[in-house]
Amino acid sequence: MIDVPGSVESGLYEATMARFDRAAQLLGLDHQGVYKIIRYPMREVTVYLPVHMDDGRFEVFTGYRVQHSIARGPAKGGIRFTPDVNLDEVRALAAWMTMKCAVVNIPFGGAKGGVKCDPHQLSQRELEKITRRYTAEILEILGPEKDVPAPDMNTNEQVMAWIMDTYSMHARQTVTAVVTGKPASLGGSRGRREATGRGVMIMCQQASKWLNFDLSKSRIAVQGFGNVGSISANLLQKLGCRIVAVSDIQSGIYNENGLDINGVIAYIKQNKFLKGYPEAQEVDNKSLLEVDCDILIPAATEDQITAANAGRIQAKVICEGANGPTSLEAEKILDEKGVVVIPDILANAGGVTVSYFEWVQDRMGYFWREDVVNERLEDVLVPSFLEVVDYSQRYHVNLRTAAYMLGIQRVVDTIQLRGLYA
Numbered sequence: 401m402i403d404v405p406g407s408v409e410s411g412l413y414e415a416t417m418a419r420f421d422r423a424a425q426l427l428g429l430d431h432q433g434v435y436k437i438i439r440y441p442m443r444e445v446t447v448y449l450p451v452h453m454d455d456g457r458f459e460v461f462t463g464y465r466v467q468h469s470i471a472r473g474p475a476k477g478g479i480r481f482t483p484d485v486n487l488d489e490v491r492a493l494a495a496w497m498t499m500k501c502a503v504v505n506i507p508f509g510g511a512k513g514g515v516k517c518d519p520h521q522l523s524q525r526e527l528e529k530i531t532r533r534y535t536a537e538i539l540e541i542l543g544p545e546k547d548v549p550a551p552d553m554n555t556n557e558q559v560m561a562w563i564m565d566t567y568s569m570h571a572r573q574t575v576t577a578v579v580t581g582k583p584a585s586l587g588g589s590r591g592r593r594e595a596t597g598r599g600v601m602i603m604c605q606q607a608s609k610w611l612n613f614d615l616s617k618s619r620i621a622v623q624g625f626g627n628v629g630s631i632s633a634n635l636l637q638k639l640g641c642r643i644v645a646v647s648d649i650q651s652g653i654y655n656e657n658g659l660d661i662n663g664v665i666a667y668i669k670q671n672k673f674l675k676g677y678p679e680a681q682e683v684d685n686k687s688l689l690e691v692d693c694d695i696l697i698p699a700a701t702e703d704q705i706t707a708a709n710a711g712r713i714q715a716k717v718i719c720e721g722a723n724g725p726t727s728l729e730a731e732k733i734l735d736e737k738g739v740v741v742i743p744d745i746l747a748n749a750g751g752v753t754v755s756y757f758e759w760v761q762d763r764m765g766y767f768w769r770e771d772v773v774n775e776r777l778e779d780v781l782v783p784s785f786l787e788v789v790d791y792s793q794r795y796h797v798n799l800r801t802a803a804y805m806l807g808i809q810r811v812v813d814t815i816q817l818r819g820l821y822a
């Protein structure tokens with residue numbers, strides 16, 4: 401046996417593999433059989449990126465790209481720019497992407513990437529240099545049929561445009577399908593920016609039907625008011641829901657009578673942060689998780705719901721807009737409390753689903769209307785939710801374990817049909 405370098409069995413990746421192992425055990429999969437292949441990433445790349453800064457200094461940034469699986473199709477996963485990104489985190493996120501794509505049954509594998517930097521401390525020119533150098537260093541493993549990146553934390557349409565252009569310059573032709581989440585003028589899909597938040601809304605709708613409660617009368621708290629959180633809140637308010645609390649990276653606001661989400665969005669556009677928003681009580685990010693509400697949407701970052709606060713959470717349903725917001729220990733506490741958790745690999749799969757649509761549209765050179773994109777998104781997500789519920793009821797497990805069981809079964813079936821090339 402060859403050990404994966406860098407102590408794979410640690411931290412966030414270890415927690416991810418614990419969930420994989422639980423699902424595999426319930427499926428009766430042999431850890432010495434095909435399932436063992438899934439426990440290891442296919443490829444890990446670490447690159448060092450020398451960049452000439454605006455003030456004349458040279459800095460060297462560290463970048464990562466992990467391809468967890470390509471069994472079901474090209475690797476798929478975002479690229480994040482954060483000061484604390486590390487290989488363990490990227491491994492875990494790549495494995496989650498494999499599961500996410502399998503759960504919603506789209507023909508991608510899983511990948512993730514990151515560059516250790518703080519975009520808020522960089523000029524636009526410096527950010528472009530880092531992006532292009534990172535792309536050039538991992539060029540050999542990228543491509544529409546190899547690995548298709550997308551935006552993630554602190555990256556956006558502009559970053560994807562730089563990646564697409566860098567790749568295209570080396571290919572000597574315009575290759576729009578090498579990334580998703582691009583501007584519409586460069587081959588991006590209509591509805592892509594809203595897709596993850598819309599997917600969260602769809603999951604809340606399906607949960608209300610399954611659990612037999614009136615979604616329009618629900619009180620909802622949203623941690624994280626970026627793209628996913630703000631769009632989720634806006635769409636759910638349009639359905640009649642009362643959004644009682646939202647938060648950003650600095651602070652949060654609470655109003656038991658409900659917030660005007662359009663007003664909150666307008667305030668942030670003008671002031672950048674929520675702090676000082678009128679007609680609301682200020683709360684911090686941790687307190688927001690514990691407010692009295694029916695549905696909690698953690699849409700910020702990993703490990704927000706832990707053993708330390710899970711017992712104080714009052715929500716009846718948690719819909720995970722972020723990746724990995726709930727720790728293993730917290731999940732046990734929530735199960736004992738009877739809280740229904742719609743797991744990240746299902747709840748926030750709207751983004752990767754419309755990324756798949758964008759990849760398809762780029763490859764055929766024909767683009768769909770936004771209402772068609774939204775309709776097809778629902779066509780993918782609703783059956784996926786029902787399949788996860790079916791696994792949950794059949795095996796008497798929570799939705800997260802059921803989702804992992806469904807995803808692992810699909811990946812294992814594919815590997816068994818393809819066989820192992822050696």
